[in-house]
């Protein structure tokens with residue numbers, strides 16, 4: 272069953288295109304990673320799901336969440352989805368948790384909003400903290416956010432996200448603000464808990480390898496478009512789009528220690544000044560005249576799909 276479906280999602284701000292024809296699905300219990308460089312449109316895609324786009328933004332195409340078309344929901348239905356069926360985890364836990372309330376109040380409030388009694392809410396909150404690996408639970412419940420490290424606080428945010436037993440978690444760079452060891456621990460907790468509960472996950476990251484470690488499928492974004500979708504387990508073997516391959520070569524682990532690291536040539540493009548044809552054409556070492564004039568669409572390639580003329584049998588078929 273499909274939990275979330277983007278069908279040719281387009282977003283513009285003023286008359287600037289931000290997202291162009293984003294088509295992607297997330298199935299029940301599936302984890303999909305949305306990866307790409309800064310400005311590629313990952314956050315805008317996620318914000319579209321709960322109609323949280325910035326003022327002045329307009330969306331086209333359709334998004335279906337648990338069968339409901341997002342654009343057609345009234346405010347009450349949207350609030351229900353936000354408070355019950357979909358949870359969000361952002362980069363900075365300190366921006367999510369009220370700084371003057373205790374951790375216990377923060378968690379029990381989420382549960383009380385679901386109609387759970389006060390005593391039960393405290394018990395469930397303690398259980399959730401244990402699930403995400405928080406120790407000294409009684410003390411933590413009495414503490415305020417500034418008394419907890421970033422990693423610990425992000426665990427609290429994950430506990431709150433799990434509290435409503437959502438069908439889908441939207442995680443936007445949930446570990447970017449943390450140091451590497453803490454990052455791994457927090458990602459492992461998210462991974463373990465969503466597997467245990469069968470929760471679907473849309474995981475936003477600029478880090479391909481991190482996304483591949485926790486996701487079933489990876490969607491690679493560039494300049495407001497998805498250029499490739501492939502199974503995470505086949506990332507290195509099956510990546511075919513020149514941009515995905517360039518990203519993989521530019522990872523620190525891709526070269527032996529001391530060897531010079533490759534970078535993706537050129538600078539990232541924004542959707543609004545992308546060329547008429549392929550968005551990656553002017554950074555691609557293999558582009559032909561066709562790539563600059565005709566826009567490629569996602570087509571099946573190996574175990575996934577890619578939008579690249581060079582991978583098509585008939586280069587003019589797009």
Ligand SMILES: Nc1ncnc2c1ncn2[C@@H]1O[C@H](COP(=O)(O)OP(=O)(O)OP(=O)(O)O)[C@@H](O)[C@H]1O
Nearest residue numbers: 284289308309310311312313314315316325477541
């Ligand atoms: N409030 C806004 N007003 C106008 N343009 C915006 C706004 N927020 C983002 N953009 C533009 O939308 C495009 C996509 O941005 P988005 O934040 O979705 O990228 P991202 O891939 O999530 O990047 P990052 O990893 O840096 O968060 C960028 O070109 C960005 O400059």
